[in-house]
Amino acid sequence: MDASLIERFVAIVGERYALREEADIAPYVTERRGLWAGKTLLVLRPGTVDEVSEILKLATETGTPIVPQGGNTGLVGGQMPDQSGDEVVLSLSRFDKIRDLDLQSNTITVEAGVTLQRLRDAAEEAGKLFPLSLASQGTAQIGGNLSSNAGGTGVLAYGNTRDLCLGVEVVLPTGEVLDDLRKLKKDNTGYDLKNLFVGAEGTLGVITAAVMKLYPQPRGREIAWLGVRSPADALKLFGKASDRAGQSLTGFELMIHDSLEFVLRHVPDTAHPLSEPYPWYVLMEISSGRSADDARKLIEEILEEGFEDELVADGVLAESLTQAAALWNLREHMSEAQKPEGASIKHDVSVPVALIPQFIDEAWEAVKRLEPEARLVCFGHMGDGNLHYNISQPVETQLADFLARYREINDAVHEIVRAYNGSISAEHGIGRMKRDELIATAPAVATDLMRRVKKAFDPAGIMNPNKVI
Amino acid sequence: MDASLIERFVAIVGERYALREEADIAPYVTERRGLWAGKTLLVLRPGTVDEVSEILKLATETGTPIVPQGGNTGLVGGQMPDQSGDEVVLSLSRFDKIRDLDLQSNTITVEAGVTLQRLRDAAEEAGKLFPLSLASQGTAQIGGNLSSNAGGTGVLAYGNTRDLCLGVEVVLPTGEVLDDLRKLKKDNTGYDLKNLFVGAEGTLGVITAAVMKLYPQPRGREIAWLGVRSPADALKLFGKASDRAGQSLTGFELMIHDSLEFVLRHVPDTAHPLSEPYPWYVLMEISSGRSADDARKLIEEILEEGFEDELVADGVLAESLTQAAALWNLREHMSEAQKPEGASIKHDVSVPVALIPQFIDEAWEAVKRLEPEARLVCFGHMGDGNLHYNISQPVETQLADFLARYREINDAVHEIVRAYNGSISAEHGIGRMKRDELIATAPAVATDLMRRVKKAFDPAGIMNPNKVI
Numbered sequence: 036m037d038a039s040l041i042e043r044f045v046a047i048v049g050e051r052y053a054l055r056e057e058a059d060i061a062p063y064v065t066e067r068r069g070l071w072a073g074k075t076l077l078v079l080r081p082g083t084v085d086e087v088s089e090i091l092k093l094a095t096e097t098g099t100p101i102v103p104q105g106g107n108t109g110l111v112g113g114q115m116p117d118q119s120g121d122e123v124v125l126s127l128s129r130f131d132k133i134r135d136l137d138l139q140s141n142t143i144t145v146e147a148g149v150t151l152q153r154l155r156d157a158a159e160e161a162g163k164l165f166p167l168s169l170a171s172q173g174t175a176q177i178g179g180n181l182s183s184n185a186g187g188t189g190v191l192a193y194g195n196t197r198d199l200c201l202g203v204e205v206v207l208p209t210g211e212v213l214d215d216l217r218k219l220k221k222d223n224t225g226y227d228l229k230n231l232f233v234g235a236e237g238t239l240g241v242i243t244a245a246v247m248k249l250y251p252q253p254r255g256r257e258i259a260w261l262g263v264r265s266p267a268d269a270l271k272l273f274g275k276a277s278d279r280a281g282q283s284l285t286g287f288e289l290m291i292h293d294s295l296e297f298v299l300r301h302v303p304d305t306a307h308p309l310s311e312p313y314p315w316y317v318l319m320e321i322s323s324g325r326s327a328d329d330a331r332k333l334i335e336e337i338l339e340e341g342f343e344d345e346l347v348a349d350g351v352l353a354e355s356l357t358q359a360a361a362l363w364n365l366r367e368h369m370s371e372a373q374k375p376e377g378a379s380i381k382h383d384v385s386v387p388v389a390l391i392p393q394f395i396d397e398a399w400e401a402v403k404r405l406e407p408e409a410r411l412v413c414f415g416h417m418g419d420g421n422l423h424y425n426i427s428q429p430v431e432t433q434l435a436d437f438l439a440r441y442r443e444i445n446d447a448v449h450e451i452v453r454a455y456n457g458s459i460s461a462e463h464g465i466g467r468m469k470r471d472e473l474i475a476t477a478p479a480v481a482t483d484l485m486r487r488v489k490k491a492f493d494p495a496g497i498m499n500p501n502k503v504i
Numbered sequence: 505m506d507a508s509l510i511e512r513f514v515a516i517v518g519e520r521y522a523l524r525e526e527a528d529i530a531p532y533v534t535e536r537r538g539l540w541a542g543k544t545l546l547v548l549r550p551g552t553v554d555e556v557s558e559i560l561k562l563a564t565e566t567g568t569p570i571v572p573q574g575g576n577t578g579l580v581g582g583q584m585p586d587q588s589g590d591e592v593v594l595s596l597s598r599f600d601k602i603r604d605l606d607l608q609s610n611t612i613t614v615e616a617g618v619t620l621q622r623l624r625d626a627a628e629e630a631g632k633l634f635p636l637s638l639a640s641q642g643t644a645q646i647g648g649n650l651s652s653n654a655g656g657t658g659v660l661a662y663g664n665t666r667d668l669c670l671g672v673e674v675v676l677p678t679g680e681v682l683d684d685l686r687k688l689k690k691d692n693t694g695y696d697l698k699n700l701f702v703g704a705e706g707t708l709g710v711i712t713a714a715v716m717k718l719y720p721q722p723r724g725r726e727i728a729w730l731g732v733r734s735p736a737d738a739l740k741l742f743g744k745a746s747d748r749a750g751q752s753l754t755g756f757e758l759m760i761h762d763s764l765e766f767v768l769r770h771v772p773d774t775a776h777p778l779s780e781p782y783p784w785y786v787l788m789e790i791s792s793g794r795s796a797d798d799a800r801k802l803i804e805e806i807l808e809e810g811f812e813d814e815l816v817a818d819g820v821l822a823e824s825l826t827q828a829a830a831l832w833n834l835r836e837h838m839s840e841a842q843k844p845e846g847a848s849i850k851h852d853v854s855v856p857v858a859l860i861p862q863f864i865d866e867a868w869e870a871v872k873r874l875e876p877e878a879r880l881v882c883f884g885h886m887g888d889g890n891l892h893y894n895i896s897q898p899v900e901t902q903l904a905d906f907l908a909r910y911r912e913i914n915d916a917v918h919e920i921v922r923a924y925n926g927s928i929s930a931e932h933g934i935g936r937m938k939r940d941e942l943i944a945t946a947p948a949v950a951t952d953l954m955r956r957v958k959k960a961f962d963p964a965g966i967m968n969p970n971k972v973i
Contacts, residue, residue, distance in 0.1 A: 139858030282751035389608030
């Protein structure tokens, strides 16, 4: 990038919002796990749709690659510039307005840079629920959540970020603005453009605002921690719970014993919820729009059936908000608690729900063939068919030896995922991390169609190049 | 189309499944309302994906336009060839297999030509619910439902056809087959191609099969018919009902008195459910996964609140399945009961839910300015913001005089829809009927993107030309 081009970009947002000093730029080119460091000469922080439009127009005209960035919490490197220094980072963080809150239509219209936590808080203050919930919600921005179609624990009852979005405002690579900020649950007027931008990881345009759905705040909520003998039992329990509770079943997390063990070992102020260990656990959450009593009654009905059918070996119901938070806390620290145990080879996969028990076993056999002493740290959203199928470093093995098997173990697990007609990225996206694998393993017809879409929307190829496709 | 080209197409499916006689062709080029008669020399009824692929390949090679057709129940002419006789109709009716039923993953994999009724029945026999429900379900095929993203009364709790679909198998205009028949609730591996084909009305490719979601059969169901004083009261009641019931609120239909009046007048064996008339009615349905008692208790809680807050003027609860069916029957005949009352100018619109009362009034003022004696026959899915805002011919006005105002009245209503940021086709699609209006009134950026998608997927322009875009 030559100096005069940089000046033209700077002129659009003004000196104050164009970062050029290394120290200012640093937070935008490193991410918390240190996996995807990049380089850039310029971070732009536009404050209006017009400015974004001007930036993209100039980028298209000059062939300058643009990397849109939200809260920089993505897990696959989608928000990072490459090492060339030629890519300009476009931060959406100044798009921080809540434009509209419509309590009767149950919608909130927010700009892309609003953090997920702020969005959840704004909903709560208005007596509503915005159900998307992620460990990174204090930093993650809704624009990034949309671009990566974020998942999390709320998907079971409320769907992915895609399902929570009714309309978007997008600046196209040409600088044109697609204003589709509509609050409509039903609209059959032509192709579904919204869902192309959602999940495109910034490769088709820049989402600057969105209309998101709101839900009623539950009047009752109950949390149970259950010991189960096997994923097969957990699956049967899930079937019974969801038949009975429908959308009132707002959480059903499956966790192997070791994931809990690591949390108890490394996270302060945690305790085993049950008097003895079980091979697997389920965290079940029930929400009721009617009353606290109703939620209690419903979860008791489900547990009664679960005990009778011998699907639940032991269980405890949270008796206070504090206890409920403590149970969720165990689940939420599982990823983090793996760190002190050494390296971890992670898989964010989904398979048809019915095949989860079989998948867990078959993948584990494959991993053990490669690394007999590996430890399985498997936890995830059973009802969504989505598991974080993580392999922790064996106690007696050296880090380098374990990491040398990274690709092999990855391939072995993903191979089985594909045989099950599953997904190698259930909720984190493709970004840089899985691009080559996607291209190598997805049906050629699918990747070809994706390339055609990319070319149709971004003929100059300036939007987040070499990500996704 | 010259004779040798016809022979080449016929050779793909065999003589038996290529219709060339006028009598055989007739059912494919007329639809039940007689609005969209077309012409064709050839109807092809392929039986395998390979045959569809061969047909489209030949069509692309020779520039022959193809019109895919399901049950021929579409309301906007999307399934009809034009008058030229140059377009070949591709019927999916032989794609009638249920390929897979997975009770634990809650999915059913069906071919495009399976009728909606058969799909619903297959689910029911397996103890499950497929919630899509339409008046035309005995004839409509799931491929057509997907292509038009059909709506209906089940959308409130379960979503549109799009929301019920997990994966598709599609033959592209080139003859390539996209096999994306996956049973995954979560899959973030690249652009959302599925949702492009769903709702594309056969203009991007031919859907040959799909994985659809199943739900538990409710254990209890309650139906209430309520008299309300105004749409504003109905809206408040809807808010309270959905806060309390969440997804257990499986129906909330708003209907003006005249829609009921017409049914009572023209449909045999119908009776007014209440002892006196009210300006508006609500049909409310509650489903419970728990028990019949639970459904009863929930609807009683809602009605109690509704009466206390004076939102409900009078109401009746169905005391038997027969009574419940009779109440739904009133709602389902509203469209048909308009016919004996003369011509009808229909609008399938959606607006933000909060604006429904205001929209009804403002649109009615606009219509009355054009046709002071017109009769408003407004009914629809309040919770989806979707109204069938139909205008019936005034009693004293001649048919021709009324129909002469068609365009004017249409424009006036749609003008207000647009001012409310609504949709001029909430659930029926664009087809031929609304194509010109879509192009003339949608933002140029949106129609331009749609054209780019169309060109990227169907460069030869053979798929259902001059529909949608």
